[in-house]
Amino acid sequence: MLFLCVLLLVAAVVLYLVGRAQDGGGWKLGAAISAVAAVLSGIFACVHVVSAYEVGVPVTFGSVGEPLSSGVNLSSPFTDVTTFSTRPVDLNLDGKDRVEVRSAEGGVLYADVTVKWAVVPKDAVRLYQLAGSEEGVQERLVTPDSREIIRNVFAQHTSEEGYASAREQIGTEIADLIKKRLSPRGIDVTAVNLRNVRPSEKLQDQIDAKLQQEQATQRAEEAARTAEAEAKRRRIEAKGIADSNKILERSLSDKVLYNQCLEAFKEAAKSHPVYASPCGAGSGGSPVIVDGTKN
Incomplete structure (x- = not known):
């Protein structure tokens, strides 16, 4: 804009000189128009419009001025304005x-x-x-x-x-x-x-290998825990059976066996015509069952 102003001003001077030399009204009119245009160009050269959501930085002959806010700003015609958007x-x-x-x-x-x-x-x-x-x-x-x-x-x-x-x-x-x-x-x-x-692909391969190893380790640990639990269960079961046998062994005295023998004869006599001799020869012998239906 400043270049245009100078150019119009030069044109106005030239037209005026030519018109004066030739005494021509048309040349003088052209000089006047060029002069007016030069003035308007100079005014516009001093006006800097900063758009909304922008900030301008004026630089005049290498000297940086204060920031220009959005809107119309007046400055030297030799000032160059660099704008920055303030939007994200x-x-x-x-x-x-x-x-x-x-x-x-x-x-x-x-x-x-x-x-x-x-x-x-x-x-x-x-x-x-x-x-x-x-x-x-x-x-x-x-x-x-x-x-x-x-x-x-x-x-x-x-x-x-x-x-x-x-x-x-x-x-x-x-x-x-x-x-x-x-x-x-x-x-x-x-x-x-x-x-x-x-x-990355290399790291992904390493991750997959590590996951597979961890899964295999977890399966092995789970199998070991299951085997240990089964062994413990069997030990408890075996101990229970052994303890039961010991208790049973201590409780099976001759008198107990004799009483159980008599009870067995009584139950048999309810459904079969049998009679029982004393259990064994003497008071502590083996039981003898006699079937009355046979000779």
């Missing part, structure tokens, strides 16, 4: 940009992370000095710092914690560290989402 921006570290990390054991994992960040308007000048533009902020500050922190956090955890048991904790640690790193630079990190973590 998503940095997606996935696909070919996913983060390759190593656990404390050296296992390789791949993490998909989204970092949501925004420029703090009052710190736009600092970001301009550090990165030069909004794209530079993400490429030079947010992306490299985020990747470094993600790798450092995973390096403090085991592989199993990284893809399973401690994912939520790891995500919280990453978010806290990224916010702490970028906040002093004028970058407001509103959210960090650890979306997915998966092991």
Whole structure:
């Protein structure tokens, strides 16, 4: 716009000189129009419009001024304004940009992370000095710092914690560290989402082998516990039988056997015409059953 203003001003002077030399009214009219256009161009060159949800950083002859808020701003026609969006921006570290990390054991994992960040308007000048533009902020500050922190956090955890048991904790640690790193630079990190973590093929093979070994060990331990329980049951059963036999042996005296013999004869006599002699020869002999139906 400033170049156009100068060009129109030069054209106005030339037209005026030509018109004066030739005493032509048309040339003078053209000079007047060019002069008015030059003035308008100069005015517009001093006006900088910053869109909503943006902040402008003015630079005049290499000197950086105070941030310009959204709306119409007046400044020198020699001022160049660089704008930064204040809306949240998503940095997606996935696909070919996913983060390759190593656990404390050296296992390789791949993490998909989204970092949501925004420029703090009052710190736009600092970001301009550090990165030069909004794209530079993400490429030079947010992306490299985020990747470094993600790798450092995973390096403090085991592989199993990284893809399973401690994912939520790891995500919280990453978010806290990224916010702490970028906040002093004028970058407001509103959210960090650890979306997915998966092991490399080599690590996955190691995980599968370990799971198979653990399952085999569990089956062997279960079989050993079952065998031990069965052996214990049999020992208890054998001891019970032995104790029962000892009790029975102590209780089977001659008098007891004699009484049992008599009881047996009494039961037999109820259904068969038999009679019993005293149990054995004498008072303690074997019983003799006599069948009265036979001669």
